[in-house]
Amino acid sequence: MPELQAVDTQPLTPERHRELFRRMLLIRRVEERIAERGIAGDFPGHYHVYIGQEATGVAITALMESGDTLVTTHRNHGHVLAKGGEPGRAFAEILGRDAGYCHGKAGSIHVSAVELGVISASGIVAGSIPTATGAALAYKYGNSFPDLKVHFPSARRPRPAGDAPALQGRLAVAFFGDGALNEGAWHESAVIATWWKLPIIYVCENNDSVPYDPRKAKMSGTTLATHAAAYGMMADSVDGTDLEAVWTQFQVAAAHARAGGGPFFLESRTVAWPGNRTTFPSLPLGLTDLQHAWEPPAEREFATWYAHDPVLKQARRLVDAEWLTREEVDAIDIDCRAIAAEADRWAHEQPYPPDERAFEHVFSVPILEDRPEGPSQ
Amino acid sequence: MSLQAYADARDQAVIEIMQTDPRVLLIGQPLLSLERRTNRIVETFSRDRIWSNVPIAETGMVGAAIGAALVGLRPIVSLGTGSFAFNAWPQLVNELPQFSYMTGGQVSVPLVLHLNGGARGAGAPQHSHSPEAMLMNTPGLKIIMPSTARDVAGLLRTAVADDNPVVFIDHVLLHEIPGPVPDEPESIPLGSADVKREGRDVTIVTAGFMVHRVLLAAAQLEGIGISVEVVDLRSLTPLDIDSVLDSLARTRRLVTVDETQLTCGLGAEICTQVAERGFDLLAAAPVRVGVPNTPIPFSPPLEDAVVPQVDSIVAACRRVVEQPARLRH
Numbered sequence: 267m268p269e270l271q272a273v274d275t276q277p278l279t280p281e282r283h284r285e286l287f288r289r290m291l292l293i294r295r296v297e298e299r300i301a302e303r304g305i306a307g308d309f310p311g312h313y314h315v316y317i318g319q320e321a322t323g324v325a326i327t328a329l330m331e332s333g334d335t336l337v338t339t340h341r342n343h344g345h346v347l348a349k350g351g352e353p354g355r356a357f358a359e360i361l362g363r364d365a366g367y368c369h370g371k372a373g374s375i376h377v378s379a380v381e382l383g384v385i386s387a388s389g390i391v392a393g394s395i396p397t398a399t400g401a402a403l404a405y406k407y408g409n410s411f412p413d414l415k416v417h418f419p420s421a422r423r424p425r426p427a428g429d430a431p432a433l434q435g436r437l438a439v440a441f442f443g444d445g446a447l448n449e450g451a452w453h454e455s456a457v458i459a460t461w462w463k464l465p466i467i468y469v470c471e472n473n474d475s476v477p478y479d480p481r482k483a484k485m486s487g488t489t490l491a492t493h494a495a496a497y498g499m500m501a502d503s504v505d506g507t508d509l510e511a512v513w514t515q516f517q518v519a520a521a522h523a524r525a526g527g528g529p530f531f532l533e534s535r536t537v538a539w540p541g542n543r544t545t546f547p548s549l550p551l552g553l554t555d556l557q558h559a560w561e562p563p564a565e566r567e568f569a570t571w572y573a574h575d576p577v578l579k580q581a582r583r584l585v586d587a588e589w590l591t592r593e594e595v596d597a598i599d600i601d602c603r604a605i606a607a608e609a610d611r612w613a614h615e616q617p618y619p620p621d622e623r624a625f626e627h628v629f630s631v632p633i634l635e636d637r638p639e640g641p642s643q
Numbered sequence: 644m645s646l647q648a649y650a651d652a653r654d655q656a657v658i659e660i661m662q663t664d665p666r667v668l669l670i671g672q673p674l675l676s677l678e679r680r681t682n683r684i685v686e687t688f689s690r691d692r693i694w695s696n697v698p699i700a701e702t703g704m705v706g707a708a709i710g711a712a713l714v715g716l717r718p719i720v721s722l723g724t725g726s727f728a729f730n731a732w733p734q735l736v737n738e739l740p741q742f743s744y745m746t747g748g749q750v751s752v753p754l755v756l757h758l759n760g761g762a763r764g765a766g767a768p769q770h771s772h773s774p775e776a777m778l779m780n781t782p783g784l785k786i787i788m789p790s791t792a793r794d795v796a797g798l799l800r801t802a803v804a805d806d807n808p809v810v811f812i813d814h815v816l817l818h819e820i821p822g823p824v825p826d827e828p829e830s831i832p833l834g835s836a837d838v839k840r841e842g843r844d845v846t847i848v849t850a851g852f853m854v855h856r857v858l859l860a861a862a863q864l865e866g867i868g869i870s871v872e873v874v875d876l877r878s879l880t881p882l883d884i885d886s887v888l889d890s891l892a893r894t895r896r897l898v899t900v901d902e903t904q905l906t907c908g909l910g911a912e913i914c915t916q917v918a919e920r921g922f923d924l925l926a927a928a929p930v931r932v933g934v935p936n937t938p939i940p941f942s943p944p945l946e947d948a949v950v951p952q953v954d955s956i957v958a959a960c961r962r963v964v965e966q967p968a969r970l971r972h
Contacts, residue, residue, distance in 0.1 A: 335714060369747035380749040385713050386742070393738055396706015397713065403694070404711040407668060410691035414665050416715025419806050421748035433715070451733060454703030461698055627748035628782050630806040 270500055273521040275514050280589040286328055286509055287580045287590075288598050290320040293347045294577050295599075295606040298553050300343065300360060300374070301541065303610070305548060309361050313374035315547050316344025318507075318539035319471055321576035323348040325512035326439065326469060329520060334437040335385045335401045337394035340375045341471075342387040345441060349382040353609035364619035371623065380418055391442075392449035395468070398440035399455040402464035402529075408433025409526075421630035437465050437523055444472040444490060444533075456497040456529070463528035467519050468494070470531065471506065474538040494531035506534030507576040510583075537574040556581055556599055560592075644825055650674075650818035652792035654683050656799045657719065659828060661692060666716045667803060670694045670708050672723040674757055674813070701730035705756065709739050712754040717803055725760030725812065726772040739808050740783025751806045755799070761852055761902045762939050762950045763815045771939035771946075775812050776903035779879050779912065785809040785833055786879040790854035792822035794877055797831030805833070812879075814852035834881030838890065842872035845896040845960050848887050848913050850876040853900050853951060860956035869964055879909065887913065888921045896963045897929035900951050905933045927966035930959045 278286070297315040304313050316323065319341070327348040330336065338345040346356050351367070359366025360374045367379045375389035385401065388394040408414060415430040446452050447470065459466055470490055494501040500522055504515040512534060519530035541547045551568060559581040562572035572578065584590040590598075647655070654674065661667045661684075673684050673695050685693055697704055701722055708720035722728060728735060735756070743751045762771045778784050785807055789795035795813075802809040839854055840861050849857045854875045861871035872890050876883060891897060897917060899910030910931035917929065932951045940946055 337710075367747070368745060368749065371747050372745050376745050378746050378749065380746065385750060386710075386738075388738060390733065390737055393733065396703050396734055397710040397738060399703065400707035400710020400712070401714045402710070403670075403707045404714045404716045407691070407711070407716065411665055416666060418715060418749075419712065419751045419753050421743045421751040421806065430715070438710070451702050451706065454698070454700035455706065457698045457700055458703045458707055462694075623747075627743045627746075629785070630743055630748070630751040 270518070270522060271525065271527070273518045275517040278510055278513050280587070282328075283509075283584060283589055286324050287584055288602065289324045289348060290509070290577050290580060291599060292353070292602045292605060293320045293324070293344045294554055295602040296347060296353050296357070296609060297343060298549065299606045299610045300357065301547055301549050304546065309374070311373055311375070312545040313360065313547070314341045314545070315541075316341050317541060317547075318576065319473055319534075319536050320344060320348075321509040321580065322469065322471055322506040322512050322534040322536065323441070325509050326516050329513065329516050330383070330437070330439060333383075333431045334439065335383050335398070336439045336441065337386040337388070337398040337401070338378070338384055338441050339387065339394060339443065340389045341443070342377045342384070343374070346377050346379050346382065346384055349379070349384055351379050351382055351384075353605055354612040357609045357613035358616045361613050361616075362618060363613060363616035364623065365613070365616040369623050370619045371627075380420070385418070392446035392451040395440050395442055395446060395455045396451050398438045399459050399464060399466060402438040402459065402466035403462065405433050405436040405438065405465050406462060408436070419630075421627050435524065437467065437520060439467045439469060441469045441471060444470060446470070447490060447493060456494065456499065459529040460498045463526060465523040465526070466529045467516070467523055468529060468531045470494075470533045471536065472533055473536045473542065490533045491531065494533075499529045499531050500527065501531035501533070503533040503535060506536040507574045507579055509576065509580050536576070537570050540568055540571055554578070556595060559585075644823040646821050647792045647824045648818065649792045649795055649820050649822065652822070652824045653795045653799065653813075656796035656828075657684050658687050660800060660803050661688060664717065664803070667719065668692050668694060668711070668716060669719050669721065671697055671704050671721040674721050701727050702734050705731040705734040706738065708754045708756070709734060709742070709752055712752045713742065713750055717753045719755045719757060719803065721757035723759060724766075724770050725758040725774050726770050728758055728774045729772070736778075736781045740781050743807065744783060752808050753806045755802050755809050755811055757811045757813060759815050760812045761814045761816070762946055764946070765941060765943065766939060767941035768938035773812075773902040773934070775810070775879055776908045776912075778810055779909070780907070783808070784880060786812060787833060787877065788812040788851040788879055789877060790817065790839070790851050790875050792820070792824050793829070794831060794837070794875075796824055797829045798833065798877060800828065800830045801833055804830070809833075812851060817852050817855075820855060831877070833878040834883050835877065836883035836886035837875045837877055838872060838886070839875045840871065840873040842870040842894065844870045844894055845898055845964055846872045846874055846887070846890040846894045847898045847900055847956070847960070848874045848876065849900040850879065850909070851902075853902060856951060856953055857900050857956055860953045860960065863953065863957055864960055869960060871960060882912075882916070884913075884916045884920065887917060888924065891917065891921055891924045895924055895926035895968070897925065898932060898956070898959045898963055899929065900932045900956055900959075902950060903933055904936050905931055906936055908933050926968040927963050930963050932956055932959045
């Protein structure tokens with residue numbers, strides 16, 4: 267097991283606390299809108315939301331540096347928004363509209379935004395883990411070739427503007443759920459990343475709700491962190507409902523990986539959000555009522571959720587510390603609701619992609635075979 | 644022009660590519676051959692460029708190549724035996740080919756995946772696959788299948804320069820076959836078939852190692868008065884069906900020869916496209932020579948019984964030529 271170096275972690279300033287709370291609340295309000303639309307059958311296909319995990323994504327993305335890359339999963343909306351994604355374009359993608367980040371070809375399960383460093387959103391459990399490991403391999407390669415500057419290869423023309431960045435010193439962050447640890451892709455990547463000491467943080471978001479499996483991740487006699495530690499990587503667990511805890515622990519992980527210590531496995535434990543029980547999430551508690559931060563409902567069934575909802579927890583913390591008044595919390599909420607409503611409205615106004623889009627981007631430059639031809643046309 | 648073994652021309656091309664472009668690195672078994680060849684690629688570069696001390700983890704390896712390509716490198720990843728592609732299948736068919744499409748063109752994945760496909764002799768059912776038909780069935784992957792020293796060098800240069808994933812189907816039985824290679828580096832475009840032998844009576848469409856068996860069969864057929872044209876596809880995606888149709892306009896008779904299974908195999912795809920686009924060119928029903936729908940057995944006579952041989956190619960050509968010409972309406 268590698269040694270962990272002491273790290274001077276930077277505390278969250280009151281200003282940063284407020285800013286990140288706002289970001290968490292924005293994700294919550296947008297996700298609630300998406301769930302409402304999904305429940306109403308407003309878009310086809312199944313979908314997943316990030317409700318209950320906002321503190322993890324927001325703290326970690328705020329600490330990522332320009333040039334670091336993030337790979338995400340079927341629960342990508344929160345990560346894209348935490349990275350500063352436009353709610354309207356994300357919403358448009360979920361609705362299958364041309365203005366979406368991926369021209370409507372990805373849908374809810376696969377929203378990626380390369381301009382934000384979100385280079386992949388695999389809808390396959392553990393699918394993104396090998397990819398992220400490869401980005402880390404490129405960053406390690408960059409240590410040997412510090413002058414090498416590369417662009418993201420893009421199938422869209424023209425290529426993104428700006429100077430190509432160096433590979434050296436960058437970090438890959440892979441988000442995935444606890445269920446992914448049962449997949450072979452995780453095992454193979456863990457072996458490779460530890461063997462080559464790659465600069466990657468494996469963020470395992472244990473949201474206490476493995477789909478299809480009420481008994482949760484089927485791992486006997488071990489916690490997730492000890493499971494990862496068996497590969498010889500640094501591993502730790504953090505309360506993923508607590509913004510400040512994730513903020514602190516991720517700095518330790520990132521410093522370790524950036525310094526060449528190899529991969530770091532960070533389990534972020536959150537409590538099960540009651541709406542998360544199926545691939546078609548519902549809103550059994552309705553929209554989040556911020557008053558519940560101080561006056562939770564009396565019924566005991568959802569007491570754990572109200573105690574550990576990361577958004578309510580952060581609101582309580584800010585008001586207790588007198589960094590915000592309850593009136594200011596409400597004002598931020600009104601703002602976030604308005605942004606979510608506008609994203610929803612704007613996305614619905616966007617047209618569906620023209621049929622030609624179906625034949626674009628199979629390859630970076632179309633080849634004849636991309637289109638049907640001959641008598642069957 | 645100089646005469647080089649296929650594997651030497653291939654390795655020399657890789658060395659030149661890597662010397663010119665620092666974004667190119669090699670992951671996995673460095674274009675392994677079955678014979679104990681000196682590996683000049685490994686001798687030429689430091690371990691910074693050759694990541695060959697990799698754990699046996701094909702899904703992880705292909706995934707790592709994808710990630711490295713996504714952020715700007717141009718990896719060549721080699722799994723050695725073609726059958727091992729199945730150990731990487733989740734990344735190879737459900738991640739790699741989807742990136743460009745699923746991101747709406749935000750990214751592309753410039754990597755080359757090297758596989759030694761086909762029956763190499765005593766590979767038995769688990770080391771003898773020809774996965775190219777399954778991969779042709781996967782939109783988003785390009786596939787090259789060079790047959791000569793010149794083609795492998797020229798196609799590899801194009802493949803590494805391509806912004807898309809390219810699968811390079813190699814064959815260990817090709818490695819020692821010598822052929823002329825131009826002195827100046829050459830790039831051969833993907834999707835350009837090459838007529839390896841001109842003829843009048845029948846067109847054989849093939850690729851990769853089978854080109855050489857077909858050429859032997861063509862020489863035999865010449866002896867009994869059947870003139871064979873050999874079209875080497877060189878790449879399967881993109882597929883140069885126009886060159887096949889051009890040849891059929893002259894010969895009007897078609898035989899396909901490849902190592903994929905007959906059902907939904909390379910030959911099936913060629914025959915289908917010819918039927919759709921060139922039905923009236925055909926004077927006779929085409930014949931496919933491929934692997935019957937069995938695994939590849941270990942025992943040498945059994946292996947020979949299912950993999951296309953000179954004799955089975957000769958017999959197929961005779962069947963096609965001896966059919967009375969279908970009247971044009």
